[in-house]
Amino acid sequence: MGKTLGYVGVALMGTLLLYGCSGPEEEVAQHQPHSVAEERASEPEPPAQQVEPLNVMISTAAFLRPDRRLMVEGETNLPNDAQLQVVVEREISRVRWQERTRVVNGKFEAGPLGSGSGLPDGNYLVTVQLGEAAVQPESVQARIGTQGEYLAGELISQSRHGLGQVATYSRRFLVGSEPRRTRDQVDVIEDK
Secondary structure, eight states: HHHHHHHHHHHHHHHHHHHHHHOHHHHHHSSOOOOOHHHHHSSSSOOOOOOOOOOOOEEEEEHHHHHHEEEEEEEEOOOOTOEEEEEEEETTOOOOOEEEEEEEETTEEEEEETTTTTSSSEEEEEEEOOOOGGGHHHHHHHHHTTSTTTTETTTTEEEETTSSSSEEEEEEESSSSSSOOOOOOOOOOOOO
16 A cells, blocks of 8 residues: 555646646647637627618609509619518508509519509508618618618608617508699599
8 A cells, every 4th residue: 555655646736736837838838729710709890890881762653544543653872672561551440552663773663552442532642661770681671780770861760569670651642533722732533
């Protein structure tokens, strides 16, 4: 037992001496990253790319088809493939018709909108909305931001669901064969 205790003591002393004699070179070597992933993780982040705000512009035109259903055409500076929701609402009854569409070369269209028997005369509100960035294609998100943070202008507001910024455009139309007296800013769409 004495010899075994002696060997353990010598081994323990040798380990302590080796540990105590290790220099700063060995400590540095122990703290170096051991893989490419660890090396990349230790590099500083590149500065975020600056994206210029997009001052959103949308314009629309509407016309009645022979069946008195409404077609909506528009132009915008939103990126290609941006997903839009077009809603036509009859103001007196709040009846709505809607369609999803997308931007192609700065243009979009929706319709025909309205009941099968056609739109009755009256005031209508056409609304075009760019939905939350989360539902947009990646190419659109790259331009508008993942929360719509790069959108700017008077058409921009916070999403009702707290998912970032959205763009909303509205325009009133009066459908009928004879212009009615109104003090509101509306466009008259007559039967052709």
